[in-house]
Amino acid sequence: MLLTSLMLAAAAPAAAIPDRAAERALFEKVVEIPTVAGRTAEFRRLTTLLGAEFARAGMTSIVKDHDGTQTLIARWRSPRPSGKKPILLMAHMDVVEAKASDWKNPPFEFREAGGYYLGRGSADNKAALVGIVLALQGLKASGFEPSRDIVVLFTGDEETSGNGARRAANEWRSLIDADYALNGDAGGGSVYADGRPQDWSMQIAEKTYADFTFSAVNRGGHSSRPRPDNAIYALANALAALERHRFKPMINEAVRGEAEQVAAEDKGTFGELVSKWLKDPTDRETADLIEAMSPGGTRTRCVPTMLSGGHAPNALAQKAEATVNCRIFPGVSIKATTAELQQLAGEDVTVSLVPGSSTPATAPTAIRPDVLAAYQAAVRTRFPGVPVIPGQSAGATDGAFLRAAGIPVYGFGGLWGIVGQSGNAHGLDERVLVEGFHGQVPIWREMLKRVAG
Ligand SMILES: [Zn+2]
Structure with missing residues (x-):
């Protein structure tokens, strides 16, 4: 009997495919480590944990200490290389700070309630991060042998400086270089409450983030003697x-793909407007109406977010300043945006880019039919027939730094949420759907079998 069990053990894969309880247990551990900017020791705890998990999948990992945080790069070396460049999988380990007193329960205490897993970072981005780890462990346990290397990049400052992705794309390029990247911080699906899928998204573009200062200076004076010149x-x-x-309305492959989907699905006023705009994307009036209902998709948007000025109630202000946050349409340069803002502001106000505030300006990643087809096939193993739509994020991710360095990036996710129910990323009581969390794992596995099998 002893001999038999030894033989069985020898014949069995190195580790078992994680079951639902093991999936949940790893997620719980990861969410309960408060990887907030500045808490370097917490990043060490998380990279130590993840390094051990990658080792269970037979992968090696390197941890980079930098800028008060850490970046983890892991590699599954192909035992039968086909000569194809690696596939890169991305997610971020850091989470947005949570003000505990405003939360119903402690933000870093993992909980399950009402079909959701709760905790800071559960939606952004630890669900996908854990999904990637679990998929790789499952593939290894099932005996899968990739025909190309699979590389993982987990950054520790996506929500703040983006230094991890910036450095990875440049100084650590040889460690992460890839045919293309699948970014788990974008993409994913929407499912109706009755279980029917709405659609899935593949992020191929993102707007450029940039902060500007509008500054007026003046020689000041006594406020009893106002002059026309006034800061x-x-x-x-x-x-x-x-x-x-109103910035000029614009369209690209990503926005067009999403708009066509809306036009096909939405038979109401919004759908009609979008159909009209698709026929003439230069139609400013229609684009303005779309922006009023759903901001951010059709153009660059800028909005003042902070204000300061003056130094005494009885003195003419010597300085007045505003911060203006812009989300610039892909393909439009920061320089051109600065010039347009300066034109608006007039000669008494100086417009300048806040140094270090911007993400790189990037053009959309060209859609690769093989990647899109693999994504569709992977998602359809769970939701037959669901459309997968290329799209553009109004926000910014680490993907911009890789796109800017010439690595195509596709926002990919197996995770889904319920239409009309928010995960409240960055907000209070952040949460992720229990079924979506577990359901993503086989979708990631299926995707990797298709692109790296
Ligand atoms: Zn994120």
Whole structure:
């Protein structure tokens, strides 16, 4: 008997495919490590844990210490290389700070309630991060042998500086270089409450993030003797001009794909507007109406987010300043945006880019039919016939740094949420759907079998 069990053990795969309880247990551990910017020791705890998990999948990992955080790069070396460049899988380990007193329960205490897993970072981005680890462990346990290397990049500062992705794309390029990247921080699906799938998204583009300062300076003086030149009025007029301004409507492959889907699905007013706009994307009036209902898709958007000025109630202001946050349409340069803002602001206000605030300006990643087909096939193993739509994020991710360095990036996710129910990423009581969390794992496995099998 002893001999038999030894033989069985020898013949069995190195580790078992993680079951649902093991999936949940790993997720719980990861969510309960508060990897908030500045807490370097917590990043060490998480990279130590993840390094051990990757080792269970037969993978080696390297941890980079940098900028007060860490980045983890792991590699599954192909035992039968086909000569194809690696596939890169991306996610981020850091989470947004949580103000515990505003939460119903402690933000870093993992909980399950009402069909959701709760905790800071559960939706953004630890569900996908754990999904990637579990999929790789499952593939290894099932005896899968990739025909190309699979590389993993987990950054520790996506929510703040983006230094991990910036460095990975440049100084650590040889460690992460890939045919293309699948970014688990974008993509994923929407399913109706009755279980019917709505659609899945493949992020191929993102807007450029940039902060600008609008600054008016003045020689000041006694407030009993006002003059026409006045820093506060100059700034106020510049901001009023910004409020009235509409950037030129624009379209690209990503926005068109999403708009076509809306036009096909939405038979109401919004769908009609989108159909009309698709026929003439230069139609400003229609684009304005779309922006009013669903902001951010049709153009660059800029909005003041902070304001300061003056130094005494009885003195003319010597300085007035506003921070203006812009989300710039892909393909439009920061330089051109600065010039457009300066034009609006007038000569009494100086517009300048806040140094280090911007993500690189990137063009959309060209859709690769093989990647899109693999994504569709992987998702359809769970939701037959569901459409997978290429799209553009209004927000920014680590993907921009890789796109800027010439690595195609596809926002990919097996995770899904319920239409109309938010995961509240960055917000209070952040959560992720229990079924979506577990359901993503076989979708990731299926995707990797298709692109690296
Ligand atoms: Zn994120």
